[in-house]
Amino acid sequence: MSEEHLSEAEKNLFQALENEKNPPKHIEKNIITQLEQEGLIKKTITMNNYVKWAASLAASVLLFMGGMYYEKSNTQQLNANAMVEIEPTKGYILILHEDSNFEPGDPMAMFEEYKSWMDNTFSRGLKITGQELKQEATLVKGETQEVFPEDAETKTTGYFLVEANSYQEAVAVAQENPHIKYGGSIEVKPFMVR
Protein backbone atom coordinates (compact mmCIF):
# COMPACT_ATOMS: atom_id res chain seq x y z
CA MET A 1 0.00 0.00 0.00
CA SER A 2 1.39 3.32 -1.06
CA GLU A 3 1.10 6.52 0.97
CA GLU A 4 0.01 8.19 -2.24
CA HIS A 5 -3.38 6.50 -2.23
CA LEU A 6 -5.99 5.64 0.31
CA SER A 7 -7.44 2.15 0.33
CA GLU A 8 -11.23 1.79 0.13
CA ALA A 9 -11.33 1.02 3.85
CA GLU A 10 -9.37 4.18 4.58
CA LYS A 11 -11.64 6.26 2.38
CA ASN A 12 -14.63 4.88 4.26
CA LEU A 13 -12.98 5.80 7.52
CA PHE A 14 -12.53 9.42 6.42
CA GLN A 15 -16.12 9.51 5.24
CA ALA A 16 -17.26 8.35 8.65
CA LEU A 17 -15.82 11.45 10.29
CA GLU A 18 -18.28 13.99 11.62
CA ASN A 19 -18.17 16.97 9.30
CA GLU A 20 -20.55 19.42 10.93
CA LYS A 21 -20.70 20.80 14.41
CA ASN A 22 -22.85 23.64 15.60
CA PRO A 23 -20.75 26.45 17.02
CA PRO A 24 -21.68 27.98 20.39
CA LYS A 25 -24.40 30.61 20.12
CA HIS A 26 -22.24 33.38 21.58
CA ILE A 27 -19.95 33.35 18.51
CA GLU A 28 -22.89 34.50 16.41
CA LYS A 29 -23.66 37.31 18.83
CA ASN A 30 -20.01 38.40 19.05
CA ILE A 31 -19.70 38.56 15.26
CA ILE A 32 -22.92 40.53 14.88
CA THR A 33 -21.81 43.00 17.54
CA GLN A 34 -18.47 43.51 15.83
CA LEU A 35 -20.03 43.86 12.37
CA GLU A 36 -22.53 46.37 13.72
CA GLN A 37 -19.76 48.36 15.37
CA GLU A 38 -17.90 48.50 12.07
CA GLY A 39 -21.07 49.55 10.27
CA LEU A 40 -21.00 46.43 8.08
CA ILE A 41 -24.49 45.26 8.98
CA LYS A 42 -27.71 46.87 10.13
CA LYS A 43 -29.74 45.55 13.00
CA THR A 44 -32.88 43.65 12.04
CA ILE A 45 -36.06 43.79 14.05
CA THR A 46 -36.94 40.19 14.72
CA MET A 47 -40.36 39.26 15.99
CA ASN A 48 -38.77 38.06 19.21
CA ASN A 49 -37.01 41.29 20.14
CA TYR A 50 -39.87 43.30 18.71
CA VAL A 51 -42.34 41.67 21.07
CA LYS A 52 -40.02 42.41 24.01
CA TRP A 53 -39.68 45.95 22.84
CA ALA A 54 -43.41 46.30 22.24
CA ALA A 55 -44.10 45.03 25.74
CA SER A 56 -41.61 47.52 27.08
CA LEU A 57 -43.15 50.38 25.18
CA ALA A 58 -46.68 49.35 26.12
CA ALA A 59 -45.63 49.30 29.76
CA SER A 60 -44.05 52.71 29.35
CA VAL A 61 -47.19 54.07 27.76
CA LEU A 62 -49.22 52.84 30.69
CA LEU A 63 -46.87 54.51 33.10
CA PHE A 64 -47.74 57.92 31.86
CA MET A 65 -51.44 57.51 31.26
CA GLY A 66 -53.61 58.98 34.00
CA GLY A 67 -50.80 58.68 36.52
CA MET A 68 -51.24 54.94 36.59
CA TYR A 69 -48.48 52.67 37.72
CA TYR A 70 -47.36 49.52 36.07
CA GLU A 71 -44.62 47.50 37.67
CA LYS A 72 -41.32 48.29 36.01
CA SER A 73 -39.51 45.41 34.36
CA ASN A 74 -36.04 45.02 33.00
CA THR A 75 -37.37 45.14 29.48
CA GLN A 76 -38.00 48.84 29.98
CA GLN A 77 -34.27 49.33 29.82
CA LEU A 78 -34.39 48.62 26.09
CA ASN A 79 -33.77 51.63 23.95
CA ALA A 80 -36.89 51.44 21.87
CA ASN A 81 -36.12 54.32 19.55
CA ALA A 82 -32.77 52.91 18.51
CA MET A 83 -34.38 49.83 17.02
CA VAL A 84 -36.71 51.25 14.38
CA GLU A 85 -35.93 53.55 11.49
CA ILE A 86 -38.88 55.18 9.77
CA GLU A 87 -38.71 55.91 6.05
CA PRO A 88 -39.47 59.69 5.99
CA THR A 89 -41.65 59.57 2.86
CA LYS A 90 -43.93 57.07 4.62
CA GLY A 91 -43.61 58.59 8.08
CA TYR A 92 -46.51 59.70 10.28
CA ILE A 93 -46.54 60.95 13.83
CA LEU A 94 -49.37 59.94 16.15
CA ILE A 95 -49.54 62.44 19.01
CA LEU A 96 -51.45 61.21 22.05
CA HIS A 97 -53.56 63.75 23.91
CA GLU A 98 -55.58 63.35 27.08
CA ASP A 99 -58.16 65.55 28.73
CA SER A 100 -60.81 65.07 31.42
CA ASN A 101 -62.60 62.55 29.20
CA PHE A 102 -59.72 60.14 29.49
CA GLU A 103 -60.62 57.28 31.83
CA PRO A 104 -58.00 54.56 32.09
CA GLY A 105 -59.04 50.97 32.78
CA ASP A 106 -57.39 48.04 34.53
CA PRO A 107 -53.59 48.36 34.11
CA MET A 108 -53.02 44.72 33.14
CA ALA A 109 -55.88 44.74 30.65
CA MET A 110 -54.57 47.98 29.15
CA PHE A 111 -51.08 46.57 28.95
CA GLU A 112 -52.31 43.59 26.98
CA GLU A 113 -54.35 45.80 24.68
CA TYR A 114 -51.43 48.08 23.88
CA LYS A 115 -49.18 45.10 23.35
CA SER A 116 -51.71 43.48 20.99
CA TRP A 117 -52.12 46.76 19.11
CA MET A 118 -48.37 47.00 18.56
CA ASP A 119 -48.06 43.31 17.62
CA ASN A 120 -50.92 43.63 15.16
CA THR A 121 -49.46 46.77 13.60
CA PHE A 122 -46.09 45.08 13.24
CA SER A 123 -47.67 41.92 11.81
CA ARG A 124 -49.28 44.01 9.08
CA GLY A 125 -45.76 44.97 8.01
CA LEU A 126 -45.86 48.48 9.42
CA LYS A 127 -42.95 49.81 11.42
CA ILE A 128 -43.79 51.60 14.60
CA THR A 129 -41.89 53.23 17.43
CA GLY A 130 -42.87 55.55 20.21
CA GLN A 131 -42.04 57.26 23.43
CA GLU A 132 -43.84 58.48 26.48
CA LEU A 133 -43.52 62.17 27.33
CA LYS A 134 -43.15 63.76 30.71
CA GLN A 135 -45.80 66.12 31.98
CA GLU A 136 -43.21 68.87 32.19
CA ALA A 137 -43.55 71.34 29.29
CA THR A 138 -42.53 74.88 28.40
CA LEU A 139 -43.96 76.96 25.58
CA VAL A 140 -41.28 79.23 24.12
CA LYS A 141 -42.87 82.16 22.29
CA GLY A 142 -40.97 85.27 21.29
CA GLU A 143 -39.03 86.42 24.33
CA THR A 144 -41.38 84.68 26.74
CA GLN A 145 -41.33 81.18 28.14
CA GLU A 146 -44.60 79.84 29.46
CA VAL A 147 -44.48 76.84 31.76
CA PHE A 148 -47.49 74.57 31.36
CA PRO A 149 -49.30 73.90 34.65
CA GLU A 150 -49.36 70.38 36.07
CA ASP A 151 -53.15 70.40 36.00
CA ALA A 152 -53.57 71.65 32.42
CA GLU A 153 -56.86 70.62 30.85
CA THR A 154 -55.19 68.96 27.87
CA LYS A 155 -51.95 67.02 28.08
CA THR A 156 -49.71 65.62 25.37
CA THR A 157 -48.66 62.34 26.90
CA GLY A 158 -46.77 60.51 24.20
CA TYR A 159 -46.25 59.83 20.54
CA PHE A 160 -45.81 57.02 18.07
CA LEU A 161 -43.98 57.20 14.76
CA VAL A 162 -45.50 54.90 12.14
CA GLU A 163 -44.26 53.92 8.71
CA ALA A 164 -47.49 53.46 6.73
CA ASN A 165 -48.34 53.21 3.05
CA SER A 166 -50.86 56.03 3.11
CA TYR A 167 -52.31 58.73 5.31
CA GLN A 168 -55.52 56.69 5.57
CA GLU A 169 -53.59 53.70 6.80
CA ALA A 170 -51.85 55.79 9.47
CA VAL A 171 -55.25 57.15 10.59
CA ALA A 172 -56.61 53.58 10.71
CA VAL A 173 -53.67 52.53 12.90
CA ALA A 174 -54.43 55.44 15.24
CA GLN A 175 -58.13 54.58 15.31
CA GLU A 176 -57.29 51.07 16.55
CA ASN A 177 -55.07 52.37 19.35
CA PRO A 178 -56.54 51.58 22.79
CA HIS A 179 -55.93 55.22 23.75
CA ILE A 180 -59.11 56.10 21.82
CA LYS A 181 -61.16 53.50 23.65
CA TYR A 182 -60.23 55.06 26.98
CA GLY A 183 -61.29 58.53 25.93
CA GLY A 184 -57.96 59.92 24.70
CA SER A 185 -57.44 61.54 21.32
CA ILE A 186 -54.70 61.06 18.74
CA GLU A 187 -53.47 63.66 16.30
CA VAL A 188 -52.11 62.11 13.07
CA LYS A 189 -49.69 64.19 11.01
CA PRO A 190 -47.58 63.11 8.00
CA PHE A 191 -43.88 63.91 7.93
CA MET A 192 -42.94 66.83 5.71
CA VAL A 193 -40.31 65.71 3.18
CA ARG A 194 -38.74 68.49 1.11
Added chain:
Amino acid sequence: MEDQKLVHEFLKSRSERAFLELYRSKTPHLYRMALRLTQDEYQSEELIQEMWVIAIRKLADFEWRSELKTWLIGILINLSRSKRKEKELSVEITPEMSLDSSSEMSFASAHDLENGIADLPPGYRQIVILHDIEGYKHKEIADLLDITEGTSKSQLFYARKALREYLSEDTSKGKSHE
Protein backbone atom coordinates in the same frame (compact mmCIF):
# COMPACT_ATOMS: atom_id res chain seq x y z
CA MET B 1 -30.87 28.88 -0.65
CA GLU B 2 -27.99 29.09 -3.10
CA ASP B 3 -24.81 30.82 -1.99
CA GLN B 4 -25.06 33.51 -4.65
CA LYS B 5 -28.61 34.34 -3.63
CA LEU B 6 -27.67 34.46 0.05
CA VAL B 7 -24.75 36.78 -0.69
CA HIS B 8 -26.85 38.95 -2.98
CA GLU B 9 -29.58 39.27 -0.36
CA PHE B 10 -27.02 40.21 2.26
CA LEU B 11 -25.21 42.79 0.15
CA LYS B 12 -28.53 44.34 -0.85
CA SER B 13 -29.91 44.71 2.65
CA ARG B 14 -26.85 44.48 4.91
CA SER B 15 -29.35 43.23 7.44
CA GLU B 16 -28.59 41.09 10.46
CA ARG B 17 -31.21 38.62 9.26
CA ALA B 18 -29.54 38.14 5.87
CA PHE B 19 -26.16 37.79 7.53
CA LEU B 20 -27.48 35.11 9.86
CA GLU B 21 -28.83 33.09 6.96
CA LEU B 22 -25.43 33.20 5.34
CA TYR B 23 -23.62 32.52 8.61
CA ARG B 24 -25.81 29.58 9.57
CA SER B 25 -25.52 27.94 6.17
CA LYS B 26 -21.74 27.82 6.30
CA THR B 27 -20.53 27.92 9.89
CA PRO B 28 -21.26 24.39 11.21
CA HIS B 29 -18.93 22.93 8.58
CA LEU B 30 -16.27 25.59 9.02
CA TYR B 31 -16.39 25.34 12.80
CA ARG B 32 -15.79 21.59 12.62
CA MET B 33 -12.84 22.31 10.36
CA ALA B 34 -11.49 24.98 12.71
CA LEU B 35 -11.71 22.52 15.59
CA ARG B 36 -9.66 20.01 13.61
CA LEU B 37 -7.10 22.62 12.65
CA THR B 38 -6.58 24.08 16.08
CA GLN B 39 -7.62 21.21 18.36
CA ASP B 40 -8.82 23.93 20.67
CA GLU B 41 -12.37 25.25 21.14
CA TYR B 42 -11.37 28.76 22.17
CA GLN B 43 -9.01 29.18 19.22
CA SER B 44 -11.65 27.78 16.89
CA GLU B 45 -14.18 30.34 18.08
CA GLU B 46 -11.65 33.12 17.55
CA LEU B 47 -10.86 31.84 14.07
CA ILE B 48 -14.52 31.67 13.07
CA GLN B 49 -15.21 35.16 14.39
CA GLU B 50 -12.24 36.70 12.64
CA MET B 51 -12.95 34.78 9.46
CA TRP B 52 -16.49 36.16 9.22
CA VAL B 53 -15.47 39.73 9.98
CA ILE B 54 -12.81 39.59 7.24
CA ALA B 55 -15.21 37.85 4.85
CA ILE B 56 -17.94 40.46 5.34
CA ARG B 57 -15.44 43.27 4.86
CA LYS B 58 -14.37 41.75 1.54
CA LEU B 59 -17.60 40.13 0.39
CA ALA B 60 -18.59 42.88 -2.05
CA ASP B 61 -15.30 42.26 -3.90
CA PHE B 62 -15.67 38.47 -4.02
CA GLU B 63 -15.65 37.51 -7.70
CA TRP B 64 -16.92 33.91 -7.51
CA ARG B 65 -13.80 32.45 -9.04
CA SER B 66 -14.17 29.71 -6.45
CA GLU B 67 -17.06 28.42 -4.38
CA LEU B 68 -17.99 30.57 -1.41
CA LYS B 69 -17.04 27.71 0.91
CA THR B 70 -13.57 27.48 -0.62
CA TRP B 71 -13.08 31.23 -0.29
CA LEU B 72 -14.09 31.10 3.37
CA ILE B 73 -11.84 28.11 3.99
CA GLY B 74 -8.98 30.07 2.43
CA ILE B 75 -9.52 32.90 4.90
CA LEU B 76 -9.81 30.42 7.76
CA ILE B 77 -6.63 28.59 6.82
CA ASN B 78 -4.65 31.79 6.37
CA LEU B 79 -5.79 33.07 9.73
CA SER B 80 -4.90 29.76 11.30
CA ARG B 81 -1.44 29.82 9.74
CA SER B 82 -0.74 33.40 10.71
CA LYS B 83 -1.66 32.57 14.28
CA ARG B 84 0.53 29.53 14.33
CA LYS B 85 4.14 30.10 15.14
CA GLU B 86 5.30 26.72 14.01
CA LYS B 87 7.22 26.63 10.80
CA GLU B 88 5.47 24.95 7.92
CA LEU B 89 6.95 21.66 6.92
CA SER B 90 7.76 21.75 3.26
CA VAL B 91 9.43 18.72 1.81
CA GLU B 92 9.31 18.07 -1.92
CA ILE B 93 8.23 14.57 -2.83
CA THR B 94 10.86 12.25 -4.26
CA PRO B 95 10.17 9.07 -6.26
CA GLU B 96 11.43 6.58 -3.66
CA MET B 97 9.09 7.96 -1.01
CA SER B 98 6.07 6.62 -2.83
CA LEU B 99 7.32 3.04 -2.80
CA ASP B 100 7.14 2.43 0.89
CA SER B 101 4.34 0.31 2.25
CA SER B 102 2.97 0.30 5.72
CA SER B 103 -0.01 -0.79 7.71
CA GLU B 104 -3.45 0.51 6.80
CA MET B 105 -5.88 2.47 8.88
CA SER B 106 -8.52 -0.16 8.31
CA PHE B 107 -8.58 -1.44 11.87
CA ALA B 108 -9.06 2.00 13.30
CA SER B 109 -12.35 3.69 14.09
CA ALA B 110 -13.42 7.21 13.11
CA HIS B 111 -12.67 8.21 16.67
CA ASP B 112 -9.10 6.86 16.37
CA LEU B 113 -8.73 8.71 13.09
CA GLU B 114 -9.82 12.00 14.71
CA ASN B 115 -7.20 11.44 17.40
CA GLY B 116 -4.60 10.61 14.77
CA ILE B 117 -5.38 13.81 12.85
CA ALA B 118 -5.17 15.77 16.09
CA ASP B 119 -1.75 14.25 16.72
CA LEU B 120 -0.33 15.38 13.38
CA PRO B 121 1.91 18.45 13.13
CA PRO B 122 -0.22 21.46 12.08
CA GLY B 123 1.18 21.62 8.55
CA TYR B 124 0.37 17.97 7.86
CA ARG B 125 -2.97 18.28 9.58
CA GLN B 126 -4.24 21.04 7.32
CA ILE B 127 -3.29 19.09 4.19
CA VAL B 128 -5.09 15.95 5.39
CA ILE B 129 -8.14 18.04 6.28
CA LEU B 130 -8.19 19.77 2.90
CA HIS B 131 -7.38 16.74 0.76
CA ASP B 132 -8.78 13.70 2.50
CA ILE B 133 -11.70 15.25 4.38
CA GLU B 134 -12.72 18.25 2.27
CA GLY B 135 -11.82 16.57 -1.01
CA TYR B 136 -9.77 19.37 -2.56
CA LYS B 137 -7.23 18.59 -5.31
CA HIS B 138 -3.56 19.41 -4.88
CA LYS B 139 -3.87 22.28 -7.34
CA GLU B 140 -6.69 23.81 -5.29
CA ILE B 141 -4.80 23.28 -2.05
CA ALA B 142 -1.73 24.88 -3.59
CA ASP B 143 -3.83 27.93 -4.48
CA LEU B 144 -5.45 28.06 -1.08
CA LEU B 145 -2.21 27.79 0.86
CA ASP B 146 0.02 29.59 -1.60
CA ILE B 147 2.34 26.61 -1.92
CA THR B 148 3.37 24.44 -4.85
CA GLU B 149 1.45 21.32 -5.84
CA GLY B 150 4.61 19.36 -5.08
CA THR B 151 4.63 20.65 -1.53
CA SER B 152 0.99 19.75 -1.13
CA LYS B 153 1.67 16.22 -2.40
CA SER B 154 4.72 15.71 -0.24
CA GLN B 155 2.99 16.98 2.87
CA LEU B 156 0.08 14.64 2.22
CA PHE B 157 2.52 11.78 1.72
CA TYR B 158 4.17 12.39 5.09
CA ALA B 159 0.88 13.16 6.78
CA ARG B 160 -0.65 9.83 5.74
CA LYS B 161 2.50 7.99 6.70
CA ALA B 162 2.45 9.58 10.13
CA LEU B 163 -1.27 8.90 10.45
CA ARG B 164 -0.86 5.23 9.58
CA GLU B 165 1.99 4.86 12.03
CA TYR B 166 -0.06 6.51 14.74
CA LEU B 167 -3.07 4.31 14.06
CA SER B 168 -0.95 1.23 13.73
CA GLU B 169 0.61 1.87 17.14
CA ASP B 170 -2.77 2.72 18.52
CA THR B 171 -4.45 -0.44 17.31
CA SER B 172 -1.52 -2.67 18.29
CA LYS B 173 -1.67 -1.15 21.77
CA GLY B 174 -5.34 -1.93 21.79
CA LYS B 175 -4.68 -5.52 20.77
CA SER B 176 -1.93 -6.00 23.39
CA HIS B 177 -4.46 -5.06 26.06
CA GLU B 178 -6.88 -7.71 24.91
